Amino acid sequence: MSRLELYSPEGIRIDGRRFNELRQFTSQLNTHPNVSDGSSYVQQGNSKVICLVQGPMESLSNTNAGGASKLDHNGPILSININYPPFANNVRKKRMRNDRRLQELCVVLKRCFLKTIVSKNYARTVIEVNITVLSMDGGLLACCCNAITLALIDAGIALYDYVSAISIGLYNQIPLLDMNTLEENDLSFITIGVVGDSDKLNLVLCEDKLPLDNLEALISLGIEGCHRIKQLMDEQVRLVGTDLLSKKQ
Amino acid sequence: MTEQTLIIPGDDINISEPTSHMTLGPNILHNIENNNLIPTTSGFLNVQTKKNNTIYYIESNTKRYIPNVNDFVIGTVVGTISENYRVSLNDFSTTVLLNQLAFPNATKKNRPFLKTGDLIYARVLRSDPDLEVELDCIDPTTGKEGGFGLLNGGLNFNVKLAFARYLLFNSNAEILNKLVSKCQFEIAIGVNGKIWLKTDDLKTTIACMTSIQQSQNWSKSEISNKVDAIFKSSGL
Amino acid sequence: MARDFDISTNQSTFVLEALKQNIRLDGRKLLQMRDLDIHISPDEYGYVEVSLGKTKVACRVSSEITKPYEDRPFEGLFQIKSEISPICSPFFESGLTSNSKQSNDELLISRLIEKAIRRSGALDVESLCIIAGEKCWSVRADLQFLDYDGNFTDISCIAVIVALMHYRKPDLEIDGDDIVLFNVDQREPTPLSILHIPICITFQFYNPNGDVENVKGDSNDELILIDSTLLEEKISLGSMTLTLNKNKELCQMIKSGGLNIDASVIMNCCILANKLVDELTDKIQTLLKIDALSRKSGMERELQVVNDR
Numbered sequence: 001m002s003r004l005e006l007y008s009p010e011g012i013r014i015d016g017r018r019f020n021e022l023r024q025f026t027s028q029l030n031t032h033p034n035v036s037d038g039s040s041y042v043q044q045g046n047s048k049v050i051c052l053v054q055g056p057m058e059s060l061s062n063t064n065a066g067g068a069s070k071l072d073h074n075g076p077i078l079s080i081n082i083n084y085p086p087f088a089n090n091v092r093k094k095r096m097r098n099d100r101r102l103q104e105l106c107v108v109l110k111r112c113f114l115k116t117i118v119s120k121n122y123a124r125t126v127i128e129v130n131i132t133v134l135s136m137d138g139g140l141l142a143c144c145c146n147a148i149t150l151a152l153i154d155a156g157i158a159l160y161d162y163v164s165a166i167s168i169g170l171y172n173q174i175p176l177l178d179m180n181t182l183e184e185n186d187l188s189f190i191t192i193g194v195v196g197d198s199d200k201l202n203l204v205l206c207e208d209k210l211p212l213d214n215l216e217a218l219i220s221l222g223i224e225g226c227h228r229i230k231q232l233m234d235e236q237v238r239l240v241g242t243d244l245l246s247k248k249q
Numbered sequence: 250m251t252e253q254t255l256i257i258p259g260d261d262i263n264i265s266e267p268t269s270h271m272t273l274g275p276n277i278l279h280n281i282e283n284n285n286l287i288p289t290t291s292g293f294l295n296v297q298t299k300k301n302n303t304i305y306y307i308e309s310n311t312k313r314y315i316p317n318v319n320d321f322v323i324g325t326v327v328g329t330i331s332e333n334y335r336v337s338l339n340d341f342s343t344t345v346l347l348n349q350l351a352f353p354n355a356t357k358k359n360r361p362f363l364k365t366g367d368l369i370y371a372r373v374l375r376s377d378p379d380l381e382v383e384l385d386c387i388d389p390t391t392g393k394e395g396g397f398g399l400l401n402g403g404l405n406f407n408v409k410l411a412f413a414r415y416l417l418f419n420s421n422a423e424i425l426n427k428l429v430s431k432c433q434f435e436i437a438i439g440v441n442g443k444i445w446l447k448t449d450d451l452k453t454t455i456a457c458m459t460s461i462q463q464s465q466n467w468s469k470s471e472i473s474n475k476v477d478a479i480f481k482s483s484g485l
Numbered sequence: 486m487a488r489d490f491d492i493s494t495n496q497s498t499f500v501l502e503a504l505k506q507n508i509r510l511d512g513r514k515l516l517q518m519r520d521l522d523i524h525i526s527p528d529e530y531g532y533v534e535v536s537l538g539k540t541k542v543a544c545r546v547s548s549e550i551t552k553p554y555e556d557r558p559f560e561g562l563f564q565i566k567s568e569i570s571p572i573c574s575p576f577f578e579s580g581l582t583s584n585s586k587q588s589n590d591e592l593l594i595s596r597l598i599e600k601a602i603r604r605s606g607a608l609d610v611e612s613l614c615i616i617a618g619e620k621c622w623s624v625r626a627d628l629q630f631l632d633y634d635g636n637f638t639d640i641s642c643i644a645v646i647v648a649l650m651h652y653r654k655p656d657l658e659i660d661g662d663d664i665v666l667f668n669v670d671q672r673e674p675t676p677l678s679i680l681h682i683p684i685c686i687t688f689q690f691y692n693p694n695g696d697v698e699n700v701k702g703d704s705n706d707e708l709i710l711i712d713s714t715l716l717e718e719k720i721s722l723g724s725m726t727l728t729l730n731k732n733k734e735l736c737q738m739i740k741s742g743g744l745n746i747d748a749s750v751i752m753n754c755c756i757l758a759n760k761l762v763d764e765l766t767d768k769i770q771t772l773l774k775i776d777a778l779s780r781k782s783g784m785e786r787e788l789q790v791v792n793d794r
Contacts, residue, residue: 100592100595100596100599101596103592104592104593104596107589107592107593107741108739108741108742110589110742111741111742111743112741112742113742114742115723115742115743115744115745190738195745198745198747199747199748199749200745200746200747200748201740201745201746201747201748201751202740202742202743202745203740203741203742204725204738204739204740204751205738205739205740205741206735206737206738206739207600207604207737208604208605209605209606209734209735209736210734210735211733211734211735212729212733212734212735212755212759213733215735215752215755216752219748219751219752220748223748
């Protein structure tokens with residue numbers, strides 16, 4: 001397919017991982033305590049994303065969520081913005097503000113979290129989420145989703161459960177977990193988001209052609225990956241939580 | 250006595266026997282200069298003679314309801330504004346008001362509590378061009394409930410405006426007579442083209458709804474057989 | 486102004502109650518589509534009107550010769566224009582702010598068609614090349630949404646792909662640097678090369694026990710239905726769109742939020758969609774075959790004119 005050997009006969013991927021290994025996942029909470037109500041930093045391999053949450057608040061006149069008249073009586077208005085600066089990629093490329101692909105991701109994420117936030121607690125409020133991509137090496141949607149989950153937790157917004165997301169690619173019948181850019185360019189992949197420790201999917205996005213027969217293998221590997229990420233996020237949240245608690249006493 | 254002729258704007262309306270007492274209904278203007286009647290819409294001319302009074306009006310089939318005083322309507326509650334409920338009579342049009350006290354025996358302390366999405370049967374109380382349209386749920390002749398108020402359960406659906414008027418004003422409409430012989434049901438007809446229907450059973454409700462909706466396009470002679478067919482196909 | 490359909494609680498509870506008993510208001514079963522009606526224009530190429538129940542869209546394919554993009558000299562141009570105008574329903578307004586509900590729907594629909602047909606390579610863009618780096622065909626599909634009663638995604642995908650399959654571009658001859666285009670009467674126009682037929686199937690999900698049950702409970706008894714009407718779409722708690730072709734390839738899949746659905750349920754949906762796609766593909770292909778037979782070639786047309794005289 002290409003000059004690069006994406007998956008060697010010995011079962012080693014281009015960056016030395018096995019098929020079911022995640023990249024290094026590190027996360028931080030409350031990275032921007034002064035400027036936001038909740039913030040997080042997520043790093044998956046070389047993909048780095050910052051997420052800031054403002055809210056829940058009454059309404060902001062300068063948001064594109066609309067004025068007070070548009071407030072929803074049954075739940076919050078969630079507005080998600082992805083900022084993808086030119087330097088985030090290997091190749092410097094300026095993205096328009098109204099890039100259709102990014103807008104679509106925003107809508108997908110928005111709908112995903114509207115069902116995850118305990119919406120009845122936040123009627124007539126606005127929650128604004130801003131994501132800045134510092135560096136992108138594959139798994140844009142997955143990184144953003146994980147970062148939003150952590151930032152919402154940091155902001156103290158009630159969620160039913162964690163939403164953890166991961167991308168899974170397919171190489172000659174073999175599912176590969178957590179793809180990087182090189183793999184994403186050549187292989188088709190799907191991104192799935194899992195709720196907590198269940199097998200329930202909140203988010204599925206697939207943009208490339210994929211044999212239907214392999215879908216099951218991809219999803220089941222993805223769910224395992226998501227559960228692992230959820231564990232890692234949970235550890236981080238508990239770490240920060242105990243730290244906060246110890247300072248209080 | 251009723252007779253019908255098709256009228257198109259620009260036509261002259263023949264007044265066969267000019268009487269001193271004449272009432273003009275919707276869609277007809279009186280030209281004072283030459284004492285003519287001018288139709289403003291296309292539709293069927295209805296002439297009704299009652300004692301020494303003749304009523305002229307044009308029955309036309311529009312799609313959008315415009316509130317008129319004393320119309321019976323079905324509306325959906327979409328919100329509250331201070332002392333009033335906001336009620337929608339049409340999709341995508343201006344909402345109208347229903348005072349929270351416009352119910353029989355309602356007081357400040359004791360009044361019906363409506364939620365967003367509730368369905369009500371009401372009467373148009375006021376419809377001024379300069380004011381917001383207002384509804385109430387009191388029968389003006391008795392001061393009692395008179396069938397108005399919250400519609401519980403059941404299903405509401407839309408029909409053409411003219412058809413809704415036909416059903417409401419003709420107590421022996423064929424389709425309803427036929428349905429009466431088929432099953433028991435509660436019905437509320439709003440002239441804003443909405444009908445609410447309730448029976449004991451889901452399937453019956455759906456069969457009734459389908460019959461009423463489709464009977465708009467049936468001729469009178471077909472009704473009986475087609476309703477039978479619908480009930481049969483839904484296993485009733 | 487109320488800028489939405491007003492759905493009463495009576496309606497939504499009734500519909501949900503009926504769905505629990507496997508009944509829909511129009512008498513269908515949960516996993517049954519409405520009647521698909523495809524009208525192909527009898528006297529021109531590349532114009533179709535497709536309707537599913539009351540939902541109706543039209544698609545027109547046109548082409549012209551332009552210069553290819555510099556970074557892709559061997560590929561022709563292909564674009565799909567899908568703008569939902571208020572023609573089909575006052576629900577869709579023109580010129581909305583970027584965050585309103587309607588424009589979100591519109592964005593998702595247009596992105597979805599784009600991914601399902603363009604990105605999945607349904608149209609072979611390399612076959613549109615005339616002279617590498619110099620001249621190529623630019624094919625454009627314009628979607629018009631005519632009437633809205635739910636399920637725009639599935640129907641618009643069908644409309645675009647049928648229009649593309651039906652379209653014939655004028656035949657041409659390359660003479661050195663010059664291109665000679667032939668009129669439809671002079672030479673039989675050539676069809677576009679369609680590599681596969683993607684078909685979208687949208688599932689709507691409902692939970693009989695409400696929203697919260699879905700997140701907290703363990704039961705997986707979500708109600709699933711396809712080809713929703715407007716009312717069903719409005720009260721749905723989540724949807725998922727699959728795009729498949731007859732070769733059992735998944736071209737695109739999106740489930741944005743909504744109810745959380747168990748992976749096994751999703752796999753069942755896939756199997757079901759696969760069956761439906763097979764049926765629909767067969768239907769489309771037989772329809773196009775019948776249409777092709779009914780059309781007279783250029784020569785025959787000319788003879789017909791002579792005969793008529």
